[in-house]
Amino acid sequence: MSHNWQDVLIPPTTSMEQTISVIDKGAMQLALVVDEHLALLGVVTDGDIRRALIRHQGLDTPISKVMNKAPLVATENTSRNKLLSLMNNKGLGAIPIISEGKVIGLETLQHIIKKPSYDNPVFLMAGGFGTRLKPLTDNCPKPLLKLGDKPILETILNSFIASGFHQFYISTHYMPEAIQNHFGDGSKWGVKIHYVHEQKPLGTGGSLGLLPDSLPDLPIIMMNGDVLTKIDFEQLLNYHNQYAPICTMCVREEEYKIPYGVVEAEGSKIISLVEKPTHKYFINAGVYVVSRSMINAVNKNQRVDMTDLIESYIANKEFVAMFPVHEYWLDIGKMVDFYQAQKDVMQGGKFYG
Structure with missing residues (x-):
């Protein structure tokens, strides 16, 4: 300003x-x-x-x-x-x-237009098998499947680079050599990329325990390597810093419309009838800002999912914040999602809107 x-x-x-x-x-x-x-x-x-x-x-x-x-x-x-x-x-x-x-x-x-620069590390989860995208992932890790002319993970990397982040860690397990060969040390993009390798699957949160002790004392942004989104990462980080929770989870509102009339009853007596109600839920968007203390709490090679890790802090009355995502967001989990991502990127769909 x-x-x-x-x-x-x-x-x-x-x-x-x-x-x-x-x-x-x-x-x-x-x-x-x-x-x-x-x-x-x-x-x-x-x-x-x-x-x-x-x-x-x-x-x-x-x-x-x-x-x-x-x-x-x-x-x-x-x-x-x-x-x-x-x-x-x-x-x-x-x-x-x-x-x-x-x-x-x-x-x-x-x-x-002066490009900001953030020293906060970005941790990208790229170790999954991509089972639901077989046979595409038989000989290619899911993060390297191409959207347009770039792999999914490169599209994600570019989004963070455009927001001013320059320090990256990538967790690998399935076909790690392919990922490391493509990204190298990050010099091609003018950033630094480091790798942590899971010898065995550690769940969605276990790889936090493999991060080096030399990390700066800053929150890190952690993101699944199969999420395509236009989240404003700068705004997300500012939000986390403002409220200082142990962790900030990005959430997405989803609607589910029940295709039938829903009956509520007391015993044999019907007390209400709602025709095809719509229920709204917040779902986990697979993007987090994680404090250093949460990272330190995960032991090396400990298997733990992020949801279980976060629930343990909630149970201890720790402050876990949520950051609602209204921007474009797509979890590329199934084949239909991959085709939608292809359309959005290649045909100038919502991803560029």
Whole structure:
């Protein structure tokens, strides 16, 4: 966020000539018109000034007669990716940040396109057999099955790299050489990739115990290597850091419609009849932010599933947070899911929406 956004605040009585000076000095190609309480009244850009001059409005014209009274704004919780999308779609160089109607900042395109960098390791689970995708996985580990021209795991890796992550660990078991040969040490992508190998299957959480003691004292993002998603990982990490739980689990709301009328009864007496009700559930999305203390609690070569590990902390009244995922998400577990992922990636489906 621009640190000198206060320099482009002007009252509505400011003349167009004075506004030109403010815009020039602010070097952001706009000025924010506010009242005495910092409520946003409008935005004026260099383009607005030029159009006013074409209309023969004088330089002494109050800027309230020139400004855009309905500008595009965002809140402080708007993700970086969403802001970037808004700016690109609308051709904007900046967006005012508003809270309760008042200006609290100004996000600029120049600032937002600066690639962030996070030292938090990313742990990708790639050791599964992919049994439900046979025969495709007879001679190829599931993470290397291609979506378009790239393997599933490479698509996932690129998503994290685009969000600013550069330190990766990949857990392997089934056909580990194929995965290591493809990704190497990560230098092809300008990142570092390390491997932990399960000599025997350790469940969905057991490989945490194989991570080195030299990990930085930071939460790690852990993700199944068969999940295709547009989760905003930056926002996920910020969410975890804000609430500081032992673990944050990404969840997805799913609906199940019962295709029959549901009867509730007391003994032989029917007390209600609901026709084809819909039930909503949160399901585990296979993406976690895990604290260092949870990692340390898993012993080397201990077999444990993430659900069991998390349930043990819940039973001990530890704080486990959930992060609802509304973005694109697909678990590539069955053949029909793989075909859907192919469609979404190759044909410009929801994954690119």
